[in-house]
Amino acid sequence: MTLLVVGSVALDSVETPFGQVREVLGGSATYSAASASLFTQVNLVAVVGKDFPREHLDFLCQRSVDLQGLQVVEGETFRWSGRYDYELNTTHTLETRLNVFADFHPALPESYKKSDLVFLANIHPELQLEVLRQVYPRPRLVMADTMDFWIRGHRDALERVLGTVDVATMNESEVRMWAGTSNLLQAARRLLSLGPKVVIIKQGEHGAVMFNKDTYFLVPAYLVDSVVDPTGAGDSFAGAFLGYLDQVGQIDERSLRRAVVYGCAVASFTVQGFSLEGLRHLTPQAVADRYLEFYHFTHFHEISG
Amino acid sequence: MTLLVVGSVALDSVETPFGQVREVLGGSATYSAASASLFTQVNLVAVVGKDFPREHLDFLCQRSVDLQGLQVVEGETFRWSGRYDYELNTTHTLETRLNVFADFHPALPESYKKSDLVFLANIHPELQLEVLRQVYPRPRLVMADTMDFWIRGHRDALERVLGTVDVATMNESEVRMWAGTSNLLQAARRLLSLGPKVVIIKQGEHGAVMFNKDTYFLVPAYLVDSVVDPTGAGDSFAGAFLGYLDQVGQIDERSLRRAVVYGCAVASFTVQGFSLEGLRHLTPQAVADRYLEFYHFTHFHEISG
Numbered sequence: 144m145t146l147l148v149v150g151s152v153a154l155d156s157v158e159t160p161f162g163q164v165r166e167v168l169g170g171s172a173t174y175s176a177a178s179a180s181l182f183t184q185v186n187l188v189a190v191v192g193k194d195f196p197r198e199h200l201d202f203l204c205q206r207s208v209d210l211q212g213l214q215v216v217e218g219e220t221f222r223w224s225g226r227y228d229y230e231l232n233t234t235h236t237l238e239t240r241l242n243v244f245a246d247f248h249p250a251l252p253e254s255y256k257k258s259d260l261v262f263l264a265n266i267h268p269e270l271q272l273e274v275l276r277q278v279y280p281r282p283r284l285v286m287a288d289t290m291d292f293w294i295r296g297h298r299d300a301l302e303r304v305l306g307t308v309d310v311a312t313m314n315e316s317e318v319r320m321w322a323g324t325s326n327l328l329q330a331a332r333r334l335l336s337l338g339p340k341v342v343i344i345k346q347g348e349h350g351a352v353m354f355n356k357d358t359y360f361l362v363p364a365y366l367v368d369s370v371v372d373p374t375g376a377g378d379s380f381a382g383a384f385l386g387y388l389d390q391v392g393q394i395d396e397r398s399l400r401r402a403v404v405y406g407c408a409v410a411s412f413t414v415q416g417f418s419l420e421g422l423r424h425l426t427p428q429a430v431a432d433r434y435l436e437f438y439h440f441t442h443f444h445e446i447s448g
Numbered sequence: 449m450t451l452l453v454v455g456s457v458a459l460d461s462v463e464t465p466f467g468q469v470r471e472v473l474g475g476s477a478t479y480s481a482a483s484a485s486l487f488t489q490v491n492l493v494a495v496v497g498k499d500f501p502r503e504h505l506d507f508l509c510q511r512s513v514d515l516q517g518l519q520v521v522e523g524e525t526f527r528w529s530g531r532y533d534y535e536l537n538t539t540h541t542l543e544t545r546l547n548v549f550a551d552f553h554p555a556l557p558e559s560y561k562k563s564d565l566v567f568l569a570n571i572h573p574e575l576q577l578e579v580l581r582q583v584y585p586r587p588r589l590v591m592a593d594t595m596d597f598w599i600r601g602h603r604d605a606l607e608r609v610l611g612t613v614d615v616a617t618m619n620e621s622e623v624r625m626w627a628g629t630s631n632l633l634q635a636a637r638r639l640l641s642l643g644p645k646v647v648i649i650k651q652g653e654h655g656a657v658m659f660n661k662d663t664y665f666l667v668p669a670y671l672v673d674s675v676v677d678p679t680g681a682g683d684s685f686a687g688a689f690l691g692y693l694d695q696v697g698q699i700d701e702r703s704l705r706r707a708v709v710y711g712c713a714v715a716s717f718t719v720q721g722f723s724l725e726g727l728r729h730l731t732p733q734a735v736a737d738r739y740l741e742f743y744h745f746t747h748f749h750e751i752s753g
Contacts (some may be wrong), residue, residue: 150738170687171732194557229630244513255740320532325465325534325536326673326674326675327671328671328672328673329673336543344655349651349654349655349668350654350666350668350670352558352668358744358745359671359745360745360746360748361655361668361745361746362668362746363655363657363667363668364666365665366632366657366664368631368632368633368634369631370631378684397748397749399635400747400748400749401748401749403748404748438748438750439663440663440664440665440666441665441666441667441746442705442750443665443667443702443705443706443707443708443709443743444702444705444748445740445743
């Protein structure tokens, strides 16, 4: 199958209790494409400025990420800087410089238009809608992520996106904000009522929950020795989730559950380093091993006698 | 086997976003004994004043909680009042009136001294040590809970308790405070290094993790439609955990994992009502059904192909 990822490619500056980095590779599309590429070939649509370091493009190319859809334009690459405190659960955005991203309009190369799976990573919901207008025939599965900024300021456009996609994903705090309730079950039901068949709520260091109209699936997060930088964990989750589905070519409850576990597994590597360091030398075998660890760390017996 | 629970029996006043109650049945020993009694017979050691309503004693008696060890003394019963905000994760203690609890010294009836399983619920660590000096022969398993107050003010006594017991349990925020690290894996290892063979970290709405020196076991929390009042969730967890172990009479990794799931299952009922309302009409069958739901909500396949 083919997987299309549309989102941001950025240069991030990040501070955590474990250190700080400046102008390193980041962006929602970068994390998700690099993660998906552990499972399958990925087509990437994004924009960077002429200042974007060549080495980052080389890294993505080596990871079988197709860059035909990456626009390289005059100007500076999108910059984001943020800080995480002691418990690492809350992102404090210090600065966002959109730069070339301000005028970005995703333009899908002809060969990308027929995509089986599409990930609309965290960008302006109007841009997510622009992507959906270009894909044809309808993909087997479209997944969209978002963030508090769009929930606060562009709720209508965001809800048009959510009403169109198959899988909607938000952080725990975001879905609570959007739904106006602290109860996750109620929040997920409200989100499902907009249209998506599947809702995935990311809970950071506490894992993720996947909902559909009949049931839900809870996965706790893998416990890592040291969470160095949580940036990109959610995008890594989404990329691995879709990459796995693309690899197996089957979308049912069983494969969706496995995909969630793969998502958590890859995200657990991402947070172990700054930028994409945790993913850079990651192999499919190491991911498969961590999947098995997840199984052993969560397994218990059905029969309760 | 026989299960002994030592802790507080209290009259609680609680405010949550869903309502408020005054002078209702509460206390760490009450929640844990009532929860354990879904699985086995329980011996209770605690103290109440002469003002303690007869109906609460009747409730515990009906639930096969033996009250021979409950001291009824001149004076007023221990009162606690607290408040929970929107996200229900943090307890704000408004007032603690120790009353008869101030002079409490646990005195085990002769028939309680030979106990197979012992739960030292959240009370002063010196009182927990007093209990341990009275049980003989050494119980098969002793579990101790605590709270931030003792971590801050009675760390030495608390660590003597932790060094003696088989299972130590704390909330996520408490173990982080005690260990001085936000990393749960590191915090759990430090706790294990004091002596307990098993450490259980309770994560409120995110479930629980059980650690031993070789592995860990993650259980997410059941999602309830409405969390009315989180008071007593941790004690219900501990009570059901030990009640199940007492019922099956076997303590190994398999039964410990099941016990953790039963703990989460019973706690999920507790939080659905104020005081012990969620437990009052609960049946072993309803608990077994929820155990099965846990299985279905968390199960995925081992083989990742």
